Amino acid sequence: xxxSTKFLAVTLAxxxxxxxxxxxxxxxxxxxxxxxxxxxxxxxxTYNEQIGINSANGLEHAFFVKADTVSGxxxxxxxxxxxxxxxxxxxxAKYTEEQGYKVLAAIxxxxxDTATGTPKGLVIHSGNIVTSGYASDRVIAFDSQxxxxxxxxxxxxxxxxxxxxxxxxxxxxxxVEAPFSAAINYYNVPHGAAxxxxxxxxxxxxxxxxxxxxxxxxxxCGSQDNIQLQIGKTIKxxxxxxNVDARDTPIGENEVVLSTVSxxxxxxxxxxxxxxxxxxxxxxxxxxxxxxxxTEAIGIYYSLVxxxxxxxxxxxxxxxxxxxxxxxxxxxxxxxxxxxxNSKGLNLMELANHMKALGCVYAFNMDGGGSTALYSRxxxxxxxxxxxxxxxxxxxxxxANALLFVYQSGSGSNSAENLNLYPSLTLxxxxxxxxxxxxxxxxxxxxxxxxxxxxxEVEGGNGNIASNGLYTAGDVEGKVNIIGTxxxxxxxxxxxxVKSNLTITPSVTKxxxxxGQSSDxxxxxKSGPINVVSNDKxxxxxxxxxIGTIDENGLFKAGSKNAETGNIYATYNDYKITxxxxxxxxxxxxxxxxxHWAKTYIGxxxxxxxxxxxxxxxxLPDAQLTRAQFLALLAKTLNNVDISKANPAxxxxxxxxxxxxxxxxxxxxxxxxxxxxxxTFEPNANITREQMSIMLCKFAASQGIELPxxxxxxxxxxxxxxxSWAASYVNTVVGAGIINGQPEGDFQPQGLAxxxxxxxxxxxxxxxxxxxxxx
Numbered sequence: 001x002x003x004s005t006k007f008l009a010v011t012l013a014x015x016x017x018x019x020x021x022x023x024x025x026x027x028x029x030x031x032x033x034x035x036x037x038x039x040x041x042x043x044x045x046t047y048n049e050q051i052g053i054n055s056a057n058g059l060e061h062a063f064f065v066k067a068d069t070v071s072g073x074x075x076x077x078x079x080x081x082x083x084x085x086x087x088x089x090x091x092x093a094k095y096t097e098e099q100g101y102k103v104l105a106a107i108x109x110x111x112x113d114t115a116t117g118t119p120k121g122l123v124i125h126s127g128n129i130v131t132s133g134y135a136s137d138r139v140i141a142f143d144s145q146x147x148x149x150x151x152x153x154x155x156x157x158x159x160x161x162x163x164x165x166x167x168x169x170x171x172x173x174x175x176v177e178a179p180f181s182a183a184i185n186y187y188n189v190p191h192g193a194a195x196x197x198x199x200x201x202x203x204x205x206x207x208x209x210x211x212x213x214x215x216x217x218x219x220x221c222g223s224q225d226n227i228q229l230q231i232g233k234t235i236k237x238x239x240x241x242x243n244v245d246a247r248d249t250p251i252g253e254n255e256v257v258l259s260t261v262s263x264x265x266x267x268x269x270x271x272x273x274x275x276x277x278x279x280x281x282x283x284x285x286x287x288x289x290x291x292x293x294x295t296e297a298i299g300i301y302y303s304l305v306x307x308x309x310x311x312x313x314x315x316x317x318x319x320x321x322x323x324x325x326x327x328x329x330x331x332x333x334x335x336x337x338x339x340x341x342n343s344k345g346l347n348l349m350e351l352a353n354h355m356k357a358l359g360c361v362y363a364f365n366m367d368g369g370g371s372t373a374l375y376s377r378x379x380x381x382x383x384x385x386x387x388x389x390x391x392x393x394x395x396x397x398x399x400a401n402a403l404l405f406v407y408q409s410g411s412g413s414n415s416a417e418n419l420n421l422y423p424s425l426t427l428x429x430x431x432x433x434x435x436x437x438x439x440x441x442x443x444x445x446x447x448x449x450x451x452x453x454x455x456x457e458v459e460g461g462n463g464n465i466a467s468n469g470l471y472t473a474g475d476v477e478g479k480v481n482i483i484g485t486x487x488x489x490x491x492x493x494x495x496x497x498v499k500s501n502l503t504i505t506p507s508v509t510k511x512x513x514x515x516g517q518s519s520d521x522x523x524x525x526k527s528g529p530i531n532v533v534s535n536d537k538x539x540x541x542x543x544x545x546x547i548g549t550i551d552e553n554g555l556f557k558a559g560s561k562n563a564e565t566g567n568i569y570a571t572y573n574d575y576k577i578t579x580x581x582x583x584x585x586x587x588x589x590x591x592x593x594x595x596h597w598a599k600t601y602i603g604x605x606x607x608x609x610x611x612x613x614x615x616x617x618x619x620l621p622d623a624q625l626t627r628a629q630f631l632a633l634l635a636k637t638l639n640n641v642d643i644s645k646a647n648p649a650x651x652x653x654x655x656x657x658x659x660x661x662x663x664x665x666x667x668x669x670x671x672x673x674x675x676x677x678x679x680t681f682e683p684n685a686n687i688t689r690e691q692m693s694i695m696l697c698k699f700a701a702s703q704g705i706e707l708p709x710x711x712x713x714x715x716x717x718x719x720x721x722x723x724s725w726a727a728s729y730v731n732t733v734v735g736a737g738i739i740n741g742q743p744e745g746d747f748q749p750q751g752l753a754x755x756x757x758x759x760x761x762x763x764x765x766x767x768x769x770x771x772x773x774x775x
Contacts, residue, residue, distance in 0.1 A: 123299065420438065515562045686752045
């Protein structure tokens, strides 16, 4: 049966494709995990997902990669782009592959100054210091063997050189040169209020990017190797120029630049340095911490777990990025989604406890929030690592640095050595069908061609599988092993058959339609928070005779008479669902809508309690609609929504005494609306057509509904006038036939919507949601 409305929840179930068990296991900090996935993606490396319910937060979705970085097969690598630049983790992974590596996994790194891209902590790559960081405290360090450890940062950067001054002790001025030494306060960090002595090389940028009046000394080190700072080593160079009242001095590939603001404590020393004299710059580990052995290091935001003990606190929920070290040396790259309906995020205490529950004896909070991004490559299925989590801002944010797990490219064979079956675990009701697909990978789990056709068998005979891999579940509850074979290689996957302890939700809870119209009703089935594959034919469908007929697929067709009420019934074992039906939609007439083009839409919504009049039996159909009023319309399309329970959104222009207070809080909490600024919502501002499109799309998504696309390639005469941030939403509602363009061929995105237009939009949306088609 063709589905007119698809549930996003099904997409979520399909995306969680690797699992070792269902039911639930409890993890401290995270909660009851109902789906725990693990897939081997390389020797010593696994990709994992967990979906569970935290008793305080609700649904949570975590992603992590566990890797043995000591065996020599996997190399930890800190991305070392220019300090004064930011990029997405995806762009960093792509660049790394262009340098001759294959990326298995990657995660965003340290907190950073959003104005300059400078990370908070020390960064080391290939043994070279990239930046001292602006407030370095602790780092995750990897030695040449790949062993991870937490290290405290206690480095000092020293300068030795020669300065010239006039000696007047003999009674007459005499030019004298003398050695001097000074402490370098920051390395590849922008100038700040401290007025310290800074050192820059090409890891920073192509110039110092300074402003105002500075003293900047250019030192020629002779080669690119000689500009690299390493712990315990000294670099040498020759003073090329002393620039007074300088700013934004270029940095040559073989040069370093000493810089300070005019009038600082070290300004006179830099001013007096001798052109042509020798300079030495050294880096010392003052506490002998072990950083001298680090080939890679990246700063951390907060320490979470040390020596197996939780060492943090904090109650704010956020998307989180973390790195952990297990007792056997395994390193975990971890991300948990947040600020979303399907994952609320964790606070620091919960994150620490979850990392500890995963076996970490050390764990560290990295830059999280909208920066959280985890990439991984799935064997046979993907040629390169792909984004696995869902960034809370909707798109991936550019960040300062990243930690990657890589290996040297070019050593993989062309022959298939592994058969990878997907999905690795799916929950299905008896009689439901699951498509199994097979992909081959080589000795390095890289995607290669299948050696031949794949044959399948069901172990134990619980169900059957066709030659194309379509498995139909049997009637016995429990896990079913499915074996695939292609040539000399084979692989397995599992489907778990479930038929009890289910939550079954129909796509419509009450049906309003006219005589002769039909509605395609679908069922969403869950085991805990996990979606279960089902089939409409699994249910027994009946309805009261006076309202119409319903077939075995849940397709209901209303009878020929209006003003009929009754019920549709769907049963499965001990489950029975009743859906009230009204054939011949009731209508409320307003004095000013009798001859209006939107009479049907307005009257129907008013009869259902969704739309309200404006007093004196008037609807005012051509009056403009506010942002708060449209949000209220959407909320009233749902049954049993208690807007009073929504957390306050905190907008300064949404006082608690106003009628729309609860609606705005509800809309913000469910991701349907955002503010017009960080502190304001503008509830009484008239809503534009493009704003209405955005709100409607986000409302549908919050209900797990994907709007069907019946039209594509639509291009309005004023297409360029549609705001870039609204274009995809406009295309979606237009493609679904919910909002149309104007007769003249334009969309008028900034045009103000009327109350009549809004009524039609909501009416059509309800028909789409409820799968109602015309006669």
